[in-house]
Amino acid sequence: MPIHDLEKTFLDKIEREIKIEPRDWMPDAYRKNLVRQISQHAHSEIVGMLPEGNWITRAPSLKRKAILIAKAQDEAGHGLYLYSATETLGTSREETINDLHSGKAKYSSIFNYPTLCWADIGAIGWLVDGAAIINQVMLCRTSYGPYARAMVRICREESFHQRQGFEILLVLSRGSDEQKAMCQDALNRWWWPSLMMFGPRDSDSTHSDQSMKWKIKRMSNDELRQKFIDMIAEQVKVLGMTLPDPDLKWNAERKHYDFGEIDWAEFWNVVKGNGPCNKQRIEARTKAWDEGAWVREAAVAYAEKRKEKQPQTPKGALEAA
Amino acid sequence: MKKDLISYTIHLADSALILGHRNSEWCGHGPVLEQDIAITNISLDLIGQARNFYQYAAQLTGNNTTEDTLAYLRDAREFKNCLLTELPNGDWAVTVLRQFFFSAYQYLLYQQLQHSSDTQLAAIAEKSLKEVTYHLRWSSEWVIRLGDGTSESRQRILNAIEDLWMFTGELFKPADYEIEATAKGFGVNAELLKNDWLQNIKAIFEEATLPVPDENAWMQTGGKTGSHTEHLGFILADMQFLQRTYPGCEW
Numbered sequence: 383m384p385i386h387d388l389e390k391t392f393l394d395k396i397e398r399e400i401k402i403e404p405r406d407w408m409p410d411a412y413r414k415n416l417v418r419q420i421s422q423h424a425h426s427e428i429v430g431m432l433p434e435g436n437w438i439t440r441a442p443s444l445k446r447k448a449i450l451i452a453k454a455q456d457e458a459g460h461g462l463y464l465y466s467a468t469e470t471l472g473t474s475r476e477e478t479i480n481d482l483h484s485g486k487a488k489y490s491s492i493f494n495y496p497t498l499c500w501a502d503i504g505a506i507g508w509l510v511d512g513a514a515i516i517n518q519v520m521l522c523r524t525s526y527g528p529y530a531r532a533m534v535r536i537c538r539e540e541s542f543h544q545r546q547g548f549e550i551l552l553v554l555s556r557g558s559d560e561q562k563a564m565c566q567d568a569l570n571r572w573w574w575p576s577l578m579m580f581g582p583r584d585s586d587s588t589h590s591d592q593s594m595k596w597k598i599k600r601m602s603n604d605e606l607r608q609k610f611i612d613m614i615a616e617q618v619k620v621l622g623m624t625l626p627d628p629d630l631k632w633n634a635e636r637k638h639y640d641f642g643e644i645d646w647a648e649f650w651n652v653v654k655g656n657g658p659c660n661k662q663r664i665e666a667r668t669k670a671w672d673e674g675a676w677v678r679e680a681a682v683a684y685a686e687k688r689k690e691k692q693p694q695t696p697k698g699a700l701e702a703a
Numbered sequence: 704m705k706k707d708l709i710s711y712t713i714h715l716a717d718s719a720l721i722l723g724h725r726n727s728e729w730c731g732h733g734p735v736l737e738q739d740i741a742i743t744n745i746s747l748d749l750i751g752q753a754r755n756f757y758q759y760a761a762q763l764t765g766n767n768t769t770e771d772t773l774a775y776l777r778d779a780r781e782f783k784n785c786l787l788t789e790l791p792n793g794d795w796a797v798t799v800l801r802q803f804f805f806s807a808y809q810y811l812l813y814q815q816l817q818h819s820s821d822t823q824l825a826a827i828a829e830k831s832l833k834e835v836t837y838h839l840r841w842s843s844e845w846v847i848r849l850g851d852g853t854s855e856s857r858q859r860i861l862n863a864i865e866d867l868w869m870f871t872g873e874l875f876k877p878a879d880y881e882i883e884a885t886a887k888g889f890g891v892n893a894e895l896l897k898n899d900w901l902q903n904i905k906a907i908f909e910e911a912t913l914p915v916p917d918e919n920a921w922m923q924t925g926g927k928t929g930s931h932t933e934h935l936g937f938i939l940a941d942m943q944f945l946q947r948t949y950p951g952c953e954w
C-alpha cells in the first residue's frame with residue numbers, strides 16, 4: 383500500500399477510537415513520540431524507587447515498612463510493564479536503559495528532590511502518586527493499545543499508593559507537635575515540584591500539540607494540573623495542613639481553584655540536570671546496572687550451557703524465536 | 704514454660720526480620736528488574752513472617768507489648784537472630800548464597816514446626832512454608848546459575864562460600880531456649896535438621912559444580928544468645944531511629 387493510504391488508515395483508526403497495535407503501520411514520528419513518552423514513564427517508575435527506598439530501612443513501624451516495600455516493588459512492576467510496552471515498538475529494554483544512563487532520556491524531575499524526613503514518604507504517596515494518577519487515568523484511553531492496557535493495570539495500584547500516602551500524613555497530622563511539623567514541612571517542599579510534574583504550560587509545551595492530535599495525550603498539561611490542584615486543595619483540609627501558596631483560593635466563577643505562579647526557572651533548571659539529586663539518582667541507577675552486569679552475563683551463560691546440554695523441545699524453540 | 708516459648712518465638716521472628724531487612728536494602732538496586740522484584744518479594748515474605756511471630760510473642764508477653772516494641776525498642780544484646788542473617792549483603796553472590804543457606808534451614812525447620820504442640824507456632828509455620836519453598840527454589844537456582852555460569856560468577860560464589868560457611872553451624876547449634884522448646888514439644892530440635900540440610904546443600908552444590916566445604920570447620924556462634932557481629936548495631940540504628948528519636952508516637 384502506498385504510504386499515504388497507510389497513513390489514512392492510521393488516522394482513520396485514531397479518529398474512530400480504534401487502538402493502534404504493535405503490528406499496525408504507524409508514522410515514524412508517532413512511534414518515536416511514544417517511545418520517548420513510554421520510556422520516560424518507565425524510567426520515572428524505576429528512579430522513583432530511590433527516594434522512597436531511602437526510607438525502607440528506617441520506616442517507623444513494621445506495618446509501614448511492609449507497605450513501603452510493597453509500594454516500591456509495585457513501582458518496579460510498573461517499570462517492567464512499561465519497558466515491555468516500549469519493546470512492542472521495537473526498542474529493546476537495554477537500549478532504553480542505556481539512554482537513561484547516558485542522560486539522553488528523561489524521567490520525572492520530581493524524583494530529583496530528596497526525601498528528608500518520614501513525612502516525605504507520605505507526601506510522595508499522596509502528591510506524587512496522586513499527580514501520576516491524574517495523568518495516567520487519561521492515558522488509559524491513549525491511542526496505543528499496549529500503553530493503554532499497561533495503564534489500566536498501573537492505575538489500580540497507584541490509587542492504593544495515594545491512599546496509603548495520605549494515611550501516613552493523616553496519622554502525623556494527628557500526632558505530636560513534632561510530627562505535625564514534619565508533615566507540614568513535607569507538604570511545603572513537595573507541593574510545587576508536584577505541580578511541575580504536569581510539565582510546562584500549554585503555551586510552552588513542545589510535544590503537546592501533536593500528541594493531542596494522535597490522541598496519545600487527551601488532556602493538556604494545564605487542564606491536568608488544574609484537576610490535580612482542585613483535588614488536593616480539598617483533601618488537604620482533612621489534614622488540617624496548608625499548601626504553601628498564598629494565592630490558592632476557590633474561584634466560584636471558574637469553578638476551579640486559582641493558584642500562584644510556578645517557579646519555571648526552577649523547573650527548567652532541574653530538567654537540565656541541576657536538581658538536588660539528579661546526579662545522585664543517575665549514579666545510583668548506573669551503579670546498580672554496572673554492578674549487575676556479571677550477574678546478567680552469568681544467567682545468559684548458564685542458560686546457553688543448558689540449551690546445549692538438552693535437546694530443544696518445541697516449546698523451547700518457540701520461546702527462542 | 705512461657706518464658707522459653709516467648710524467647711523461642713522472638714528468636715524465630717528476629718532471624719526473619721533481620722534477613723528481611725538485609726534483603727530490602729536491594730530494593731531499587733538489583734542487577735535486573737525481575738530480580739529486584741524477586742529479592743524484594745522475599746524480603747516482604749520474611750518481614751511478614753517476623754510480624755506473625757512478634758505479634759504472637761507480644762500477646763504472650765502482655766504489658767502493652769506490641770510487634771513494634773519488640774522490633775524497635777530492644778537493643779542488639781536482646782536480639783536472638785542467627786549471625787548469618789545480619790551479615791552485609793555483599794554482592795549478588797553473597798546475597799543469594801546467604802538466602803540459600805537460610806532458606807534450606809528454614810524449610811526443614813518450618814516443616815517440623817507445623818506439627819508443633821503450640822497451635823499458633825504450627826499455624827505460622829504452615830503458612831510460611833509455602834513462601835520458604837519458593838525462596839529455596841529461587842536461591843537454589845541462583846547458586847547453580849552462578850556456580851555454573853561464567854568464570855567470574857563462579858569465582859564470586861566461591862568467595863561467598865568462603866565468607867558465609869562459618870556462619871552456617873549456628874543454625875544447628877541450639878540455644879538453651881531451643882533445647883527447652885524441644886523438650887517441651889513446641890519447638891524443633893535444630894541439631895536433627897543438620898543432616899538433611901547438608902544433603903540439600905551437597906545436591907545443589909553438585910549441580911552448581913561447586914565444592915562443599917568442610918562440615919567440621921570452625922563455626923561462629925552467639926547470635927541466638929545476643930552476642931552479635933558488629934553489623935547488627937548499625938542495622939538497628941537505622942531501623943529504630945524514628946522510634947528512638949520520637950518516643951511514644953504513633954506512626
Ligand SMILES: [Fe+2]
Nearest residue numbers: 427456457460
Ligand atoms: Fe507507579
Ligand SMILES: [Fe+2]
Nearest residue numbers: 427460514518
Ligand atoms: Fe506511574
Ligand SMILES: [Fe+2]
Nearest residue numbers: 457511540543
Ligand atoms: Fe505508585
